[in-house]
Amino acid sequence: MDTTQLLKGVLDVAVLAVLDQEDSYGYDVVRRLREAGLDDVGDASVYGTLRRLFKAGALTSYVVPSDEGPHRKYYGLNNAGRATLATSRKDWSTFARTMDTLLEPR
Amino acid sequence: MIATPVTEYAAAVRAALADVPAADRAELLEDLEEHLAEIDAESGESLEARLGPPERYAAELRAAYTDVAVEKPRVTAWALFDRTEAGIAEFFEQRVPEHPGVRAALRDARPMWWLLRGYLTAYVFWAIIAGEDRGPLPDDPGEFLCVLLFAGASVWLGQRARSGSPRRRPIALVTALFSAFAIWAGLVFLSTVDLAGGASYYPQSYAEDPVESRFGGTINIYPFKDGKPLTDVQLYDQDGNPVNSPPLEEYPMIPGSRPVAANVYPKPLCYQTDEDAPMDAVLRLMPVCPQTPEVGPVPDATAPPAEQSPSPTTKPTAKPTASPTPSPTGRS
Numbered sequence: 001m002d003t004t005q006l007l008k009g010v011l012d013v014a015v016l017a018v019l020d021q022e023d024s025y026g027y028d029v030v031r032r033l034r035e036a037g038l039d040d041v042g043d044a045s046v047y048g049t050l051r052r053l054f055k056a057g058a059l060t061s062y063v064v065p066s067d068e069g070p071h072r073k074y075y076g077l078n079n080a081g082r083a084t085l086a087t088s089r090k091d092w093s094t095f096a097r098t099m100d101t102l103l104e105p106r
Numbered sequence: 107m108i109a110t111p112v113t114e115y116a117a118a119v120r121a122a123l124a125d126v127p128a129a130d131r132a133e134l135l136e137d138l139e140e141h142l143a144e145i146d147a148e149s150g151e152s153l154e155a156r157l158g159p160p161e162r163y164a165a166e167l168r169a170a171y172t173d174v175a176v177e178k179p180r181v182t183a184w185a186l187f188d189r190t191e192a193g194i195a196e197f198f199e200q201r202v203p204e205h206p207g208v209r210a211a212l213r214d215a216r217p218m219w220w221l222l223r224g225y226l227t228a229y230v231f232w233a234i235i236a237g238e239d240r241g242p243l244p245d246d247p248g249e250f251l252c253v254l255l256f257a258g259a260s261v262w263l264g265q266r267a268r269s270g271s272p273r274r275r276p277i278a279l280v281t282a283l284f285s286a287f288a289i290w291a292g293l294v295f296l297s298t299v300d301l302a303g304g305a306s307y308y309p310q311s312y313a314e315d316p317v318e319s320r321f322g323g324t325i326n327i328y329p330f331k332d333g334k335p336l337t338d339v340q341l342y343d344q345d346g347n348p349v350n351s352p353p354l355e356e357y358p359m360i361p362g363s364r365p366v367a368a369n370v371y372p373k374p375l376c377y378q379t380d381e382d383a384p385m386d387a388v389l390r391l392m393p394v395c396p397q398t399p400e401v402g403p404v405p406d407a408t409a410p411p412a413e414q415s416p417s418p419t420t421k422p423t424a425k426p427t428a429s430p431t432p433s434p435t436g437r438s
Binding site for chain 1: 133141144145157163167168169170171
């Protein structure tokens with residue numbers, strides 16, 4: 001099964017969940033998602049999602065100067081982001097339960 | 107600016123997104139260079155090898171950025187509307203049996219509901235415009251057009267929702283208001299429509315008056331004994347309440363008659379016109395009102411002496427005055 005298609009629908013909530021654990025910058029979010037097992041996640045998808053969530057008012061952002069490389073733009077959840085995550089979490093568990101039941105081998 | 111792999115790649119991505127509105131593009135690509143530099147720094151491979159061609163990167167970026175909007179947790183009026191609509195839908199969804207036959211029947215019945223919705227709305231709409239009681243069927247071109255218009259709009263909205271067109275909130279709201287209005291109109295329709303097909307003859311207030319409903323079509327009572335008419339008969343019902351027929355404009359007091367208590371019969375009433383006299387004049391006991399109106403109640407010498415206040419319980423209710431009221435209408 002093509003997991004990139006599945007990923008599209010849940011990337012928002014995945015990104016929100018990662019940022020809920022800890023504030024993070026673009027490339028770090030990609031890395032953490034891949035470490036969590038979402039190997040197929042595209043760099044551009046994550047970057048675009050971050051910018052979109054930020055524009056939609058779900059994220060805060062701040063620049064952290066770095067000694068060894070370029071300045072990094074960190075993202076974190078604000079109240080709106082946390083509310084979105086809470087709703088998405090509930091929706092997801094309902095959806096996942098439904099799919100589990102549906103796909104249960106008989 | 108010195109061209110580096112990062113700026114080259116970023117420039118190619120920007121070029122591929124040239125059609126995105128400037129404000130959006132600036133917002134999206136705000137820190138693209140920093141982001142790419144991060145990737146470049148962490149791996150030995152070239153950016154192309156890691157990320158694919160810039161055009162594909164741009165396409166992926168575009169898809170991710172213009173994806174479905176993130177849920178706004180602010181409680182807007184629209185969000186409230188969405189939730190209400192979803193709640194109502196779920197309420198009915200849970201109550202309709204899962205049986206496929208039932209579901210299919212309901213689905214088939216939907217166009218009927220659309221028509222009914224349009225018709226009911228048109229009915230009330232037209233009643234408001236025309237400002238009178240309407241019959242259930244359209245009976246003039248304007249009314250017909252009104253029904254056609256509303257039914258058409260209703261079917262269009264229903265068809266649109268069914269065909270799976272993307273839900274647009276304004277249209278969903280119009281549909282919801284349409285439905286709510288039609289349901290309300292249906293209740294109005296059931297409570298006011300005169301199925302005989304026209305404006306009801308009596309004003310609403312009389313039809314709701316318990317006295318009027320008790321009297322039905324009776325306007326006056328002429329008691330007889332041994333073939334001779336009785337006068338000044340007081341009537342009471344089983345509870346001892348005086349039997350009072352309501353005053354009606356169409357039947358004024360005979361000019362010059364003395365006022366009697368409301369439950370004394372026969373009342374000195376008369377027909378205002380004699381239009382339908384040839385039909386039932388033979389059996390009719392109520393006289394026709396004199397054509398030349400007299401002014402004020404003139405004491406009648408032939409009348410028996412008045413018995414003042416026949417019963418303490420009778421209230422001197424409002425009665426048509428002895429002076430003839432100018433009423434243009436006849437009986438029908």
